[in-house]
Amino acid sequence: FLGDWLDDVSNIWTILIRLILAVIFGGIIGLERASKRHAAGFRTYILVCLGATLAMITNQFICEKSGQGDYARLGAQVISGIGFLGAGTILVTSKNQIKGLTTSVGLWASGILGLVIGTGYYTIVLFCFITFLCVLSLIPPLEIYLKNHSNHFEIHLELKNYSYLKDFTTVIRELGLRIDDIEANTSYINSGL
Numbered sequence: 001f002l003g004d005w006l007d008d009v010s011n012i013w014t015i016l017i018r019l020i021l022a023v024i025f026g027g028i029i030g031l032e033r034a035s036k037r038h039a040a041g042f043r044t045y046i047l048v049c050l051g052a053t054l055a056m057i058t059n060q061f062i063c064e065k066s067g068q069g070d071y072a073r074l075g076a077q078v079i080s081g082i083g084f085l086g087a088g089t090i091l092v093t094s095k096n097q098i099k100g101l102t103t104s105v106g107l108w109a110s111g112i113l114g115l116v117i118g119t120g121y122y123t124i125v126l127f128c129f130i131t132f133l134c135v136l137s138l139i140p141p142l143e144i145y146l147k148n149h150s151n152h153f154e155i156h157l158e159l160k161n162y163s164y165l166k167d168f169t170t171v172i173r174e175l176g177l178r179i180d181d182i183e184a185n186t187s188y189i190n191s192g193l
Contacts, residue, residue: 007120009061014120022046022053022117025129026110032136033106040089040103048085048107049114052078056118075115082111106136152180 006014026049027042034041052075059074086104093099109132116125159165165182172179 006122009057009064009120015057018053018057018117018120019050021122021125022050022114025049025113025117025125029106029110029113029129029133029136032133033103038103039100040107044107045110048082048110049117052082052111052114053118054114056115060119075118078111078115079108082108102136 006017008014023046026046029049030040030042030045033045055074055078059069059071063069063071086107089100089103089107091099113125113128113132116128157168159168169179169182
């Protein structure tokens with residue numbers, strides 16, 4: 001509905017519109033993440049989205065100019081490359097909590113959003129961008145509500161003596177609670193805890 005000129009990757013205005021959209025959408029997503037003090041924020045999301053968009057524009061340009069090639073080749077490399085980058089943002093804390101998983105997936109999805117911008121599917125881009133932003137900003141309060149109303153919870157317990165664990169489990173059972181799993185953290189070996 002916007003015209004055929006937006007499909008032509010040899011047109012400088014088409015390229016500029018796609019790159020500007022990548023900066024705007026990646027930036028808005030990055031601002032949402034930065035407002036929650038996540039390590040990957042404004043600049044990171046812009047760069048991921050912009051880089052993916054540029055890769056897709058380049059791939060489309062090469063295929064159209066040469067008359068041959070695979071339209072998905074660079075996009076596939078971007079998806080796996082950002083997956084590798086995102087994997088580096090996932091950490092497991094000493095309390096066996098996973099940190100950075102949403103950041104990792106967010107970077108990966110931002111890269112894919114950039115690929116879609118690079119192909120010029122503007123309607124899909126707009127829908128996915130709005131959905132992406134809603135998931136990041138509207139779902140966390142729902143997650144907190146569900147977590148606060150759950151009958152399952154995790155306890156991180158530091159004991160000075162291993163024999164105190166038996167006392168702890170006895171009290172838990174007397175309270176009518178059930179223990180699903182107990183894990184000993186090996187990082188505390190020989191620490192006195």
